[in-house]
Amino acid sequence: MSGKQETNNSLVAAIREALRKVEAPELRGNLVSLKMVQAIEIENEIAHLHLLLPTPGYPYQEELTERCTRALQGVDGIQRVDLHFDDEVRRDPRVGDKLGLSVKHIFAVASGKGGVGKSTVAVNLAASLAEDGATVGLLDADIYGPNIPMMMGVEEMPPVEGGKLVPAQAHGVRFMSMGFLMPSDRALIWRGPMLHKAIQQLFTDVRWGDLDYLIIDLPPGTGDVQLSLAQTAPLSGGVIVTMPQNVSLADARRGGAAFIQLEVPIIGVIENMSGEIFGSGGGERAAQELDVAFLGRVELDSNVRVGGDAGRPIVLSHPTSAAARSLRQLARLIALRLNTHVADPRPQLKIV
Numbered sequence: 365m366s367g368k369q370e371t372n373n374s375l376v377a378a379i380r381e382a383l384r385k386v387e388a389p390e391l392r393g394n395l396v397s398l399k400m401v402q403a404i405e406i407e408n409e410i411a412h413l414h415l416l417l418p419t420p421g422y423p424y425q426e427e428l429t430e431r432c433t434r435a436l437q438g439v440d441g442i443q444r445v446d447l448h449f450d451d452e453v454r455r456d457p458r459v460g461d462k463l464g465l466s467v468k469h470i471f472a473v474a475s476g477k478g479g480v481g482k483s484t485v486a487v488n489l490a491a492s493l494a495e496d497g498a499t500v501g502l503l504d505a506d507i508y509g510p511n512i513p514m515m516m517g518v519e520e521m522p523p524v525e526g527g528k529l530v531p532a533q534a535h536g537v538r539f540m541s542m543g544f545l546m547p548s549d550r551a552l553i554w555r556g557p558m559l560h561k562a563i564q565q566l567f568t569d570v571r572w573g574d575l576d577y578l579i580i581d582l583p584p585g586t587g588d589v590q591l592s593l594a595q596t597a598p599l600s601g602g603v604i605v606t607m608p609q610n611v612s613l614a615d616a617r618r619g620g621a622a623f624i625q626l627e628v629p630i631i632g633v634i635e636n637m638s639g640e641i642f643g644s645g646g647g648e649r650a651a652q653e654l655d656v657a658f659l660g661r662v663e664l665d666s667n668v669r670v671g672g673d674a675g676r677p678i679v680l681s682h683p684t685s686a687a688a689r690s691l692r693q694l695a696r697l698i699a700l701r702l703n704t705h706v707a708d709p710r711p712q713l714k715i716v
């Protein structure tokens with residue numbers, strides 16, 4: 365081994381040691397323990413660090429660059445640090461292969477009652493993650509008001525190929541809806557075994573392909589859909605959508621109850637339609653009541669509704685609006701929480 369090579373090897377070791385002291389923002393651990401350091405190359409006193417991010421759209425690349433530069437300042441023989449990023453969503457071991465699906469994370473969006481913007485949030489989270497480069501599926505399991513097809517702008521029943529349904533596709537997201545499987549006026553007959561069969565079909569008879577994230581839009585509260593899901597699909601976590609005003613303990617509990625029924629960790633609470641008209645604070649209160657994280661708020665903005673009605677999510681139609689920014693940030697935050705298993709523990713509440 366040449367002398368230069370040896371110097372290089374010990375330099376690489378010194379750099380690795382220094383990177384053990386660099387915490388990755390929003391992730392629990394340092395770059396080495398999180399297995400984010402893929403390669404270290406040294407060239408003319410420049411350290412090239414190849415880092416593997418846990419999800420596309422990781423929002424702290426600049427902060428990481430600063431932290432690494434600071435950490436390597438004390439390393440002799442290094443003048444500059446260059447970061448190179450790649451990303452790979454890691455499969456949640458809880459999701460497993462039970463369904464024969466190739467999905468890394470499944471998470472659900474729930475609410476205590478209807479009309480709070482649950483579907484709107486689900487659609488925008490899906491479009492944001494897809495825009496960041498993730499492969500995303502969206503499953504509309506709301507038997508009472510399956511309006512994801514309208515919000516995505518594709519309302520035709522998807523084709524069947526080789527005995528399997530091909531998911532509809534819009535805005536880079538593959539999606540399926542209970543609405544495709546049922547006549548619009550027949551929600552009440554979806555009970556018991558038939559409903560269970562339909563829920564299973566949405567997983568097993570749909571050609572989802574490889575997905576980084578599969579998002580499920582749940583019906584409000586608790587019920588048969590949640591029960592069927594609990595028996596069918598292993599979920600990584602769930603988020604609760606609430607409105608700002610007068611969130612009572614009962615409302616918060618109703619929102620959380622779905623996840624207790626599903627036995628999945630609650631990632632946190634999102635407050636939707638925040639602003640002057642409805643005020644704000646209900647989301648934090650709900651999070652406190654449930655003892656879970658408050659993830660953030662989404663502003664009340666008529667463009668959210670207009671976009672939803674026109675089949676174009678606001679993150680795409682008005683990407684610089686406050687609501688779009690909030691939704692994008694929420695999508696990244698949820699992706700991070702899923703990828704680092706920092707979902708808060710499930711609250712020990714009784715279903716009300």
Ligand SMILES: Nc1ncnc2c1ncn2[C@@H]1O[C@H](COP(=O)(O)OP(=O)(O)O)[C@@H](O)[C@H]1O
Pocket residue numbers: 475477478479480481482483484485509511636637638662663664665666667668669670672673687
């Ligand atoms: N942040 C928001 N600002 C303005 N309108 C919104 C917002 N979020 C949702 N809406 C509108 O509120 C209505 C209910 O939203 P929806 O997503 O269908 O609720 P849910 O799925 O909880 O029943 C829709 O017309 C939607 O466009």
Ligand SMILES: [Mg+2]
Pocket residue numbers: 482483484506509511
């Ligand atoms: Mg809905």
